[in-house]
Amino acid sequence: MGPIKERIRRPVGFTALLTALLIGAAGCGEPDPFSISEACGTKVDPDLIGQLLPRGEKLKTKDTFSEPKQPRCEFEIDGEERVGLRGDVVEPFVKPLEVKEQTMRRLGNPAPADIGDGATIADHGAMALRSCTYQGEKMQFVLAIDGVEDPQDTAERRRILEKFLRSQLRVAMKAEGCHP
Structure with a gap:
């Protein structure tokens, strides 16, 4: 040759x-993103929550300290608690966004968002609230998620957090018996 x-x-x-x-x-x-359809006893959008969870081999959703008016769960990936999701029915005079301001700062660069009656999106978590009626009384429902590290791109993560709150706030309120 x-x-x-x-x-x-x-x-x-x-x-x-x-x-x-x-x-x-x-x-x-x-591994592919996890696909789950329920967390804290509430239906969730599997595509959205899956994007916010780290990749791994084994996912376990643990309801932690849940009680009426306070659904709580943690997402455990490969044996390590990573992302927390919480709901709270609170009195109308409570100002959750002010009370949790330091927490949101620790989650990185909190910024207001136009969701419900108020929301804050941070780099590693988010919170939204909405007025509701719970057992005949005026209350508020607060939905919070924290410990979020995925996706790696912070702008994309914040975009998905906002989308998650928009889709989940009303669903979580309804599941807890808190009606707009």
């Missing part, structure tokens, strides 16, 4: 090998 054919064959062979390695690596990458 001549030197010209040999020089052509090497780059073609190298390109084919590199392509095969990249395709193989893509198949062996991160």
Whole structure:
């Protein structure tokens, strides 16, 4: 075989090998996002919550310290508690966004959002509230999520957190018996 054919064959062979390695690596990458349809006894959008959970092999949802007016759950990934989701029915005079201001600061760069009667979106969590009637009395329902590290891109994470609150606030209120 001549030197010209040999020089052509090497780059073609190298390109084919590199392509095969990249395709193989893509198949062996991160696990797919988790898909769950219920958390804290409430239906959730599996696509949205799945995007906010870290990738892993095993997901366990634990209802923690839940009681009437206070649904709570933690998402445990591969044995480690990672993301918390909480709901609270509170008196109308309570100002949850003010009470939790320090917490939201710790979650990173809190900014107001136009959801319900008020909301705050931070880098690693979010909170929204809405007035409601609970057992015949005027109350408020507060939905909060924290410990969120995924997606890695902060702007994308904040966008998904906002979308999650928009879709989940009314659903969680209704599940807890707090009606607008």
